[in-house]
Amino acid sequence: MSIEESILQEAALVRLAESIIDVHDEDHARENANLNGESFSGKMSKLGSEFSKWYAKNVIMPKALVEAVDSNYVYVHDLDQYVLGTTNCIFIPFGKLLERGFNTGNGSVRPPNSITTAMALVAIIFQSQQNAQYGGVSANKLDWDLAPYINKSFRKHFRKALLVLQENAPYLSDDQLVFSNKGLQDTCPESYQHARKQTIEETNQAAEALIHNLNTMSSRAGGQIPFTSINYGTCTSEEGRLVIDALLNATIKGLGNGETPVFPIQIFKCKKGVNQAPEDPNYELFLKSIECSSKRLYPNFANIDAPINLAYYNPEDPDTEFATMGCRTRVIGDRFGRNRLSGKGNLSFNTINLVKLGIENGIALGKRQVADEAGFYTALEKCLDIAMMGLIHRYNIQAAQQAKASDFMMREGVWEGGEKLAATDSVADLLKHGSLSIGFIGIAECMKAMYGKHHAEDAEVHERALAMVRFMRSYCDAKAEEHDLNITLFATPAEGLSGKFTKIDRQTYGVIEGVTDRDYYTNSYHVPVYYHLKAAKKIQLEAPFHEPCNAGAISYIELDGNARNNQLAFLRIVQFALANDVSYFSVNHPIDRCPVCGYEGIIGSVCPNCNASEERHAFRRLRRVTGYLTGDYQTRFNMAKVAEVKDRVKHL
Amino acid sequence: MNLSGYYPESINEGPGIRAVLFISGCRHACPGCFSPHTWSFRAGVPLDLDKQRELLEDMRENPLLQGVTLCGGDPFYSAEELTPFVAEIRRSLPHFDVWSYTGFTFEQLQEREEMRALLQLCDVIIDGRFVEEQKDLTLLYRGSSNQRILDVRASLAHGKAVSAPGFI
Numbered sequence: 001m002s003i004e005e006s007i008l009q010e011a012a013l014v015r016l017a018e019s020i021i022d023v024h025d026e027d028h029a030r031e032n033a034n035l036n037g038e039s040f041s042g043k044m045s046k047l048g049s050e051f052s053k054w055y056a057k058n059v060i061m062p063k064a065l066v067e068a069v070d071s072n073y074v075y076v077h078d079l080d081q082y083v084l085g086t087t088n089c090i091f092i093p094f095g096k097l098l099e100r101g102f103n104t105g106n107g108s109v110r111p112p113n114s115i116t117t118a119m120a121l122v123a124i125i126f127q128s129q130q131n132a133q134y135g136g137v138s139a140n141k142l143d144w145d146l147a148p149y150i151n152k153s154f155r156k157h158f159r160k161a162l163l164v165l166q167e168n169a170p171y172l173s174d175d176q177l178v179f180s181n182k183g184l185q186d187t188c189p190e191s192y193q194h195a196r197k198q199t200i201e202e203t204n205q206a207a208e209a210l211i212h213n214l215n216t217m218s219s220r221a222g223g224q225i226p227f228t229s230i231n232y233g234t235c236t237s238e239e240g241r242l243v244i245d246a247l248l249n250a251t252i253k254g255l256g257n258g259e260t261p262v263f264p265i266q267i268f269k270c271k272k273g274v275n276q277a278p279e280d281p282n283y284e285l286f287l288k289s290i291e292c293s294s295k296r297l298y299p300n301f302a303n304i305d306a307p308i309n310l311a312y313y314n315p316e317d318p319d320t321e322f323a324t325m326g327c328r329t330r331v332i333g334d335r336f337g338r339n340r341l342s343g344k345g346n347l348s349f350n351t352i353n354l355v356k357l358g359i360e361n362g363i364a365l366g367k368r369q370v371a372d373e374a375g376f377y378t379a380l381e382k383c384l385d386i387a388m389m390g391l392i393h394r395y396n397i398q399a400a401q402q403a404k405a406s407d408f409m410m411r412e413g414v415w416e417g418g419e420k421l422a423a424t425d426s427v428a429d430l431l432k433h434g435s436l437s438i439g440f441i442g443i444a445e446c447m448k449a450m451y452g453k454h455h456a457e458d459a460e461v462h463e464r465a466l467a468m469v470r471f472m473r474s475y476c477d478a479k480a481e482e483h484d485l486n487i488t489l490f491a492t493p494a495e496g497l498s499g500k501f502t503k504i505d506r507q508t509y510g511v512i513e514g515v516t517d518r519d520y521y522t523n524s525y526h527v528p529v530y531y532h533l534k535a536a537k538k539i540q541l542e543a544p545f546h547e548p549c550n551a552g553a554i555s556y557i558e559l560d561g562n563a564r565n566n567q568l569a570f571l572r573i574v575q576f577a578l579a580n581d582v583s584y585f586s587v588n589h590p591i592d593r594c595p596v597c598g599y600e601g602i603i604g605s606v607c608p609n610c611n612a613s614e615e616r617h618a619f620r621r622l623r624r625v626t627g628y629l630t631g632d633y634q635t636r637f638n639m640a641k642v643a644e645v646k647d648r649v650k651h652l
Numbered sequence: 653m654n655l656s657g658y659y660p661e662s663i664n665e666g667p668g669i670r671a672v673l674f675i676s677g678c679r680h681a682c683p684g685c686f687s688p689h690t691w692s693f694r695a696g697v698p699l700d701l702d703k704q705r706e707l708l709e710d711m712r713e714n715p716l717l718q719g720v721t722l723c724g725g726d727p728f729y730s731a732e733e734l735t736p737f738v739a740e741i742r743r744s745l746p747h748f749d750v751w752s753y754t755g756f757t758f759e760q761l762q763e764r765e766e767m768r769a770l771l772q773l774c775d776v777i778i779d780g781r782f783v784e785e786q787k788d789l790t791l792l793y794r795g796s797s798n799q800r801i802l803d804v805r806a807s808l809a810h811g812k813a814v815s816a817p818g819f820i
Binding site: 559599609 | 660663669715718789
């Protein structure tokens with residue numbers, strides 16, 4: 001490096017630091033809606049992450065990858081973690097950790113003896129795990145994992161009741177002393193009733209504490225709350241059903257003043273024969289999940305019956321039930337045989353800017369009458385090659401790490417098999433069970449640039465869009481064989497990304513109608529949020545994209561109106577999406593909250609309940625971004641996302 | 653008879669997902685009305701046979717719809733012309749339920765033959781004028797607290813207003 005170059009670099013670093021400390025760029029500070037870039041800890045974290053990115057790009061990453069990033073073809077997610085070899089996200093085997101206890105590093109924790117303790121430990125495990133990775137932490141079957149602790153509480157309550165009520169009881173083994181044993185009603189009716197009531201109360205209390213805990217531990221770098229998700233819905237034992245019921249009750253009730261909890265993301269797992277029809281054992285809980293979602297935006301709905309998920313389903317093993325990492329990440333299949341969820345996760349993903357390829361090879365710039373599909377696919381393959389090369393390069397850094405770098409995750413066997421490694425062993429042989437994913441953004445704008453219409457406007461264009469996604473999936477499948485790794489296609493949740501690509505493409509190509517004329521690109525294969533169409537049509541158009549996106553996808557419907565007042569409509573939409581084999585689904589609807597009287601629903605400029613006005617009282621307007629909720633979209637979203645939320649048309 | 657608006661699907665004018673037809677024309681002239689632009693019988697577009705067929709087709713092909721809600725204006729001012737269309741909806745979409753808003757009360761509707769005919773085609777009516785002094789935006793499906801959500805069949809059978817189940 002010449003002296004001039006090093007002076008320039010030093011100046012660039014100084015400017016970078018100043019821009020973080022003085023918040024020159026609000027969008028930069030709001031890149032991630034969960035991180036407050038204007039706070040001390042947020043800035044501290046930014047300083048570290050910005051230098052880490054600089055180091056990755058200037059020293060570590062392959063030149064071709066850096067060029068593809070700089071020229072806006074490819075996006076490397078969580079670039080600040082690249083050089084460290086940190087991995088993305090995980091499904092935590094809560095059942096295993098609770099059953100045998102664990103060590104947080106500062107002390108050991110015994111297996112819990114009550115549901116209260118078990119739920120408290122769930123929060124602690126989430127917290128201990130989340131700093132070992134940079135992405136989400138998820139419980140894929142929390143109802144199954146927690147059910148045994150209901151009985152531990154029940155036994156305590158029952159034995160205490162026997163003593164206090166002085167009821168005569170025969171000898172009762174632990175196996176007989178369970179919450180679901182209705183026979184106890186005959187032998188010791190009073191103690192049984194008392195213990196049952198106490199257990200239900202305790203479980204509801206514990207669930208409330210869990211939801212509060214997951215919203216209050218700002219333990220992640222930058223004062224972030226860990227991205228937690230919990231999946232449930234299929235455990236049909238009395239104990240499991242109580243867990244589900246209590247979690248839904250706590251969520252419906254909301255936080256301290258009744259506010260909607262932002263975390264954890266909740267996912268109700270839908271399965272025919274279990275919770276989808278009135279005769280199914282958990283149907284009532286499914287209806288309650290609809291009520292909850294109509295009030296709190298969660299839970300979302302995971303579809304175990306969708307063919308891609310059903311293929312892995314073993315009714316004997318709840319660990320094979322499709323669940324999500326919340327934002328949408330899907331990890332089930334493993335070419336090394338671990339075809340189940342917990343104990344592994346996604347390692348990293350790179351996203352392709354399909355819009356730029358569309359602009360260069362389509363009719364958008366007026367250079368040609370007909371799209372150059374051959375040129376497009378050649379360019380796409382080149383991008384895929386670079387994205388793939390980047391994933392492998394990063395994977396090699398990740399695989400070379402020692403077990404002790406990810407600390408809790410390996411030591412306690414959160415990542416399956418980690419507990420067998422010595423602190424200085426490399427994690428290579430375990431990480432291969434995780435997935436590497438290629439994501440994409442902006443099918444809609446890409447189609448518009450290529451053919452002048454997007455995939456909701458024209459059936460033929462829809463076919464082409466689907467063919468394009470299938471092409472990317474085939475590419476991933478072929479590369480999985482070639483590298484002998486789990487390589488999957490991802491419908492990228494594009495938060496910070498949705499504006500970045502667009503801004504640069506607009507500078508390069510100018511404003512192109514329907515392509516670069518908004519501040520964001522449309523998420524993955526979604527129908528543009530500004531496009532009017534009926535809900536059923538949107539579901540039918542998006543459903544076929546779920547199958548090729550084996551690293552995860554989500555479809556949304558936007559509801560215009562107070563969803564909590566019309567749960568019948570909500571139910572109808574969810575079941576229609578499930579019937580159309582949408583793998584993962586949710587309904588977006590506005591939840592505004594009046595800070596004066598606590599009214600929740602839709603609020604214009606005046607609260608319909610207490611007449612408080614917008615000018616004098618800031619209404620809290622909760623919206624969803626990238627699958628996560630965020631407190632108030634006007635202060636925590638970046639500009640691209642604010643623009644996207646404002647453009648969202650309601651499907652009904 | 654004119655149509656001043658059409659929502660192909662909505663969740664705000666009755667339970668489930670519903671199509672909503674705004675039939676032009678209203679002489680109640682309630683102070684504070686949210687849509688005075690629909691008072692004129694000439695507002696909107698003619699709801700002729702072609703338009704009716706088009707709407708019917710649009711409702712038929714939407715698998716999510718549970719029913720239709722008639723809004724206005726006040727549909728009952730156009731009862732005579734509207735009745736054959738609603739009868740046709742009932743005939744060709746037998747799974748639909750029909751709700752209607754009206755500024756008349758259930759009692760008033762029974763006094764006029766043509767209004768009674770339309771009433772008999774409805775499952776539920778939300779009756780009564782909008783009274784500004786009794787305005788309450790937190791009420792489900794209603795604008796003021798004098799308005800009632802009535803089960804038409806039960807009301808006709810009993811000869812007096814009977815609330816729809818769940819809306820007492």
